[in-house]
Amino acid sequence: MSLPQHIVILTGAGVSAESGIDTFRSGANGGPSLWEQHRVEDVATPEAFVRDPDLVLRFYDMRRAAIQEKLPNAAHRALARLERAWPAKVPGGSVTLVTQNVDDLHRRAGSDNLIPMHGQHLSAWCTACDSRHAWTGPLIDRPPCPTCGTAALRPDIVWFGEVPYRMDDIHDAMARADLFVSIGTSGAVYPAAGFVRLAREIGAETLELNLDRSQGSAWFHDTRLGPATQIVPDWVDELLKTP
Ligand code: APR
Known part of the structure; x- marks a missing residue:
């Protein structure tokens, strides 16, 4: 060739x-797969975010903190x-x-x-003004968007059902x-x-x-x-x- x-x-x-x-579907590294502690529909859909935003934000805050320790x-x-x-x-x-x-x-x-x-864990997306921001800390406390000041930041992750x-x-x-x-x-x-x-x-x-x-x-x-x-x-x- x-x-x-x-x-x-x-x-x-x-x-x-x-x-x-951990991978999503195989429970690699001998551990449980990521979705075993949480059903996908409970944390990775827009509907979940409307239903229980604290659960979703806490889940992604945990993931965001965890990946920063990986190499x-x-x-x-x-x-x-x-x-x-x-x-x-x-x-x-x-x-x-x-x-x-x-x-x-x-x-x-x-x-x-x-x-x-x-998307990316180390980014936050403001659903009020559509701006994106490099983000390493938590979102659970509803910090204001650095651009418009609205407390409307969400994980910049493409959830199931999103494009x-x-x-x-x-x-x-x-x-x-x-x-x-x-x-x-x-x-x-x-x-x-x-x-x-x-x-x-x-x-x-x-x-x-x-x-x-x-x-x-x-x-x-x-x-x-x-x-x-x-x-x-x-x-x-x-x-x-x-x-
Ligand atoms: N080296 C190479 N491949 C590996 C290793 C390894 N050490 N360990 C596991 N794999 C393979 C598995 O054999 C499996 O085919 O990686 C794959 C992981 O598959 P998934 O867990 O399904 O991950 P992925 O395909 O990235 O998932 C796609 O699904 O949940 C959504 O949005 C999420 O981006 C994710 C998407």
Whole structure:
């Protein structure tokens, strides 16, 4: 295969599992899965926020505090390395990293061309004036929005039933892609789960890197199974060494 010029990578919770952040559906790291303590409908829907805002804000305050103690792992770092190296390796080349994760670890590992399609824990969104703010502290005490002063900040997270962010940018990147790589996602949640089919339609090569086969595994040309901290750096090294 000739080297791809434009690479689009989709990541999910599996890429952060070895940083100590539980995945949603498998209870990785021997612990309970995130949703086991809370039903999804109780914390991650707009309806839940209307019904019991304190429960939802407390849940996300806890998550926001927890992720700040976690560190990027070798998989996050390898993807940042690939993004930096690719334009030098392939003239005009690009790596676009689309993540479903809200944990900030790709950014902290150094990925710049990053699309956090499900939002970010370290951001708060004012529903009164539609401004967004870098946020590390709690929201439970209803702090005023730094822009308009209204106490209307919510987690800047895409909840079930809401439209993921930057879908136009994702479709633009997908339309150019020669290679689509899915890493550490179960393929259970759309629209991300449908990206592999989109990639196939436009003729891109497709590769899955995951601990277990995802639900859409049959759509990929190739699948490599293993922990992300091993198989992602191995794949990046291999790609960068390919003449
Ligand atoms: N290395 C690689 N993959 C791993 C590892 C690991 N160490 N540990 C777990 N995995 C894989 C699992 O095999 C599984 O396929 O990561 C995947 C995690 O799947 P989910 O928990 O379903 O997470 P994800 O696909 O990111 O969920 C998508 O669902 O709840 C929503 O908005 C939330 O963004 C999330 C979306």
